[in-house]
Amino acid sequence: MAAQQVRGVIAPGKNQPVEVRTILVPDPGPGEAVVQVQACGVCHTDLHYKQGGISDEYPFLLGHEAAGIVESVGEGVTEVAPGDFVILNWRAVCGRCRACLRGRPWYCFDTHNAKQKMSLEDGTELSPALGIGAFADKTLVAAGQCTKVDPTVSPAVAGLLGCGVMAGIGAAINTGSVTRGDSVAVIGCGGVGDAAIAGAQLAGAARIIAVDIDDKKLATARTMGATHTVNSKETDPVEAIRELTGGFGADVVIEAVGRPETYKQAFYARDLAGTVVLVGVPTPDMKLELPLLDVFGRGGALKSSWYGDCLPSRDFPMLVDLHQQGRLDLAAFVTETIELGAVEQAFDRMHQGDVLRSVVVL
Structure with a gap:
């Protein structure tokens, strides 16, 4: 043929x-x-x-x-x-x-x-x-x-x-293992960041902090489930996230930008033994410098999320069903x-x- x-x-x-x-x-x-x-x-x-x-x-x-x-x-x-x-x-x-x-x-x-x-x-x-x-x-x-x-x-x-929505939801649920009662911060509120917010809400996070430099994007993030917003152009996001979490930092911080500066913010904005999830895609020339003692001393996990660590056969039907039920x-x-x-x-x-x-x- x-x-x-x-x-x-x-x-x-x-x-x-x-x-x-x-x-x-x-x-x-x-x-x-x-x-x-x-x-x-x-x-x-x-x-x-x-x-x-x-x-x-x-x-x-x-x-x-x-x-x-x-x-x-x-x-x-x-x-x-x-x-x-x-x-x-x-x-x-x-x-x-x-x-x-x-x-x-x-x-x-x-x-x-x-x-x-x-x-x-x-x-x-x-x-x-x-x-x-x-x-x-x-x-x-x-x-x-x-x-x-x-x-x-x-x-x-x-x-x-x-692609994008699965990457964000999966970064929260699969990679970050967000669960009921957790505090979550998401840095970068484009499509993937907003999906991470929706995923954190779906998982039962108690506090979801959206961080971006654009007020329009922050307003959208609220409609996706963010409970608090931080404009990092006007406010130090690390201090703001700590202030919103009793001074401790968030249990899970999802970096959806893919830049060294925002990754450092994510690293310092998490609680002791907390988790950082990198889902933003960096460019080949980017380098990250962190004091190794801080990496050791803060404990927890620094993870990268590929495709939201999804298994399509498991995750796609489930998320479609949740959408059809009005829960996503x-x-x-x-x-x-x-x-x-x-x-x-x-x-x-x-x-x-x-x-x-x-x-x-x-």
Whole structure:
């Protein structure tokens, strides 16, 4: 059978505007699936790809925060079938690496993607963002990248669990082990930070302190579950967090910015034996300097959260169910829905901090 021709948003070269082009999607081979994309969020990682911050394997097929319907599957695929409503993930666990074999599949060190490549009409192979490439009518993925969830949920909402919202909720619940009665501070209130706030609320945290330099973002953080807000432009956040926690510091501090300055704030704003979770993504040139005696003397844990340490098969259906019960407002993360041709403008709005998530609806 011939490959299908569909529309897709590609990044042709470093910092060049994105383009909507015709792309070729091959039929699924063994272990692969073709998914008809219904919605895909515009994530900061897509912008990193466009800017060359991830690799230089242009052209990229952008988009990875997606939900849709399985159209066809290749040989040997049993976990999903045509017609299934799925969220796409970039952690298709292998089941064989040392993390999987030790019963920690959320750390899988050998996640896999589709073997075949999608391409432009002239045969140029595309590099799909995070192995997904979902700013397209259809995309080819490894079947393990498809997680079946309740089909009655809105695709625009469900897709967000594919990346940013899962990263934030998981940073609080999975990595930070936030539990009932805890005090939690979240530094950086973009999409991931707000999701961490929502996750802390879901876990039963008693006090949730949102820290940002933008009052608009702090106002949004309150709607997501923050009980207190701190504008760190005007107030020393470490002092403010201590003051709001009886002078001690928070049990868990989640750093959702990814900068040395904010990481240090997180480090000193936690209680003795508290936990710091880094979920903000630093750049390769950043360095961190801390007195080793303080690292020792304060005890506790300094953790990094990859993808919210999520196991998609476990976490996506659970979070969709909580949303359907009205206990987790995922719709609050969708600022606007847009068409495939409006991705470049969505990047501009993201840059200005005007949106939590623009979602492409196909």
